[in-house]
Amino acid sequence: MSKPVTGVLTLGDGHQGQWYELDCGGTLPQGGFGSTPLTGGPLWTDFGEQKPTDQPLPVDPAVLAQQAVEKLELPAPAVRMSPSEKSPQVVGVPSWLWVDAASWAPVHSSVEVPGVEVQATAKPSSVTWDLGDGTDPVDCAGPGTPYGPGSEPDAASPDCGHTFSRPSAGEPGGAFQVVVTAHWSVAWSGAGRGGSFPDLTARSVVQVRVVEVQSLVVADGGR
Incomplete structure (x- = not known):
C-alpha cells in the first residue's frame, strides 16, 4: 500500500496532487517484497488542473x-x-x-x-x-x-x-x-x-x- 508524504500541492501550471511512498507494513522491510525489490522514489498522484471558482470575466x-x-x-x-x-x-x-x-x-x-x-x-x-x-x-x-x-x-x-x-x-x-x-x-x-x-x-x-x-x-x- 502507499501513504501520502505531503499535503496537497499546487504546481506552477495549475495542477494539484500529492506525493506518496510505498508502505509495506511492519512485517516486511520497506522497499522490498519477498525476493522482488520495490525500488524507486515517491509516486506523484495528479488531481488535474484546478480552475478558480470565481474566475473574472474576460471583458466588462x-x-x-x-x-x-x-x-x-x-x-x-x-x-x-x-x-x-x-x-x-x-x-x-x-x-x-x-x-x-x-x-x-x-x-x-x-x-x-x-x-x-x-x-x-x-x-x-x-x-x-x-x-x-x-x-x-x-x-x-x-x-x-x-x-x-x-x-x-x-x-x-x-x-x-x-x-x-x-x-x-x-x-x-x-x-x-x-x-x-x-x-x-x-x-x-x-x-x-x-x-x-x-x-x-x-x-x-x-x-x-x-x-x-x-x-x-x-x-x-x-x-
Missing part, C-alpha cells in the same frame, strides 16, 4: 452593452394622419396623428465574445409631433390611434391629434414642416448583469399642406 459586460446599443438600428417613425398626410389638412377640422405599427416594435442587437454575450433592447415609448404651425408640440404617450372605418368624421383622436388654426399657404413651399420624433427606452442584459441607457430617438420630417375651406350660403329667393 457594460462595455459590450455600449457596443450593442451602438448597433441598434431604430426605424424612422412611419407618419400617418387623417386626413391622409399626402392630402391637405383642413383648418378647424381635427387631424388624427399616429405612427404605423411597422415602426413601433422592439429592436434588438447583441455583442458576443468568448464567454460573454450581451443583448440590448430598445422599445418605443412616446412620440412628439411638432406640427410646424407655431403651436406647442404634441406629446403622445403611445403610437396614437389609427383612424378607422368606424371613426366619426368630425371627432378628435382619443389620444393623439391636432387641429390646425391657420392655413399653410404663406409657408415655404406652401406647407408646414412637420417633425415627428419617436422616443425609445433602452435596456441591456448579459452575464448575470443588466442596466439601462439614456433614451434614444428617431425622427421623420414630412411636408403637410393645410387649407381653409370657405362655406358658401346660397339664398333660395324665397322659393
Whole structure:
C-alpha cells in the first residue's frame, strides 16, 4: 500500500496532487517484497488542473452593452394622419396623428465574445409631433390611434391629434414642416448583469399642406 508524504500541492501550471511512498507494513522491510525489490522514489498522484471558482470575466459586460446599443438600428417613425398626410389638412377640422405599427416594435442587437454575450433592447415609448404651425408640440404617450372605418368624421383622436388654426399657404413651399420624433427606452442584459441607457430617438420630417375651406350660403329667393 502507499501513504501520502505531503499535503496537497499546487504546481506552477495549475495542477494539484500529492506525493506518496510505498508502505509495506511492519512485517516486511520497506522497499522490498519477498525476493522482488520495490525500488524507486515517491509516486506523484495528479488531481488535474484546478480552475478558480470565481474566475473574472474576460471583458466588462457594460462595455459590450455600449457596443450593442451602438448597433441598434431604430426605424424612422412611419407618419400617418387623417386626413391622409399626402392630402391637405383642413383648418378647424381635427387631424388624427399616429405612427404605423411597422415602426413601433422592439429592436434588438447583441455583442458576443468568448464567454460573454450581451443583448440590448430598445422599445418605443412616446412620440412628439411638432406640427410646424407655431403651436406647442404634441406629446403622445403611445403610437396614437389609427383612424378607422368606424371613426366619426368630425371627432378628435382619443389620444393623439391636432387641429390646425391657420392655413399653410404663406409657408415655404406652401406647407408646414412637420417633425415627428419617436422616443425609445433602452435596456441591456448579459452575464448575470443588466442596466439601462439614456433614451434614444428617431425622427421623420414630412411636408403637410393645410387649407381653409370657405362655406358658401346660397339664398333660395324665397322659393
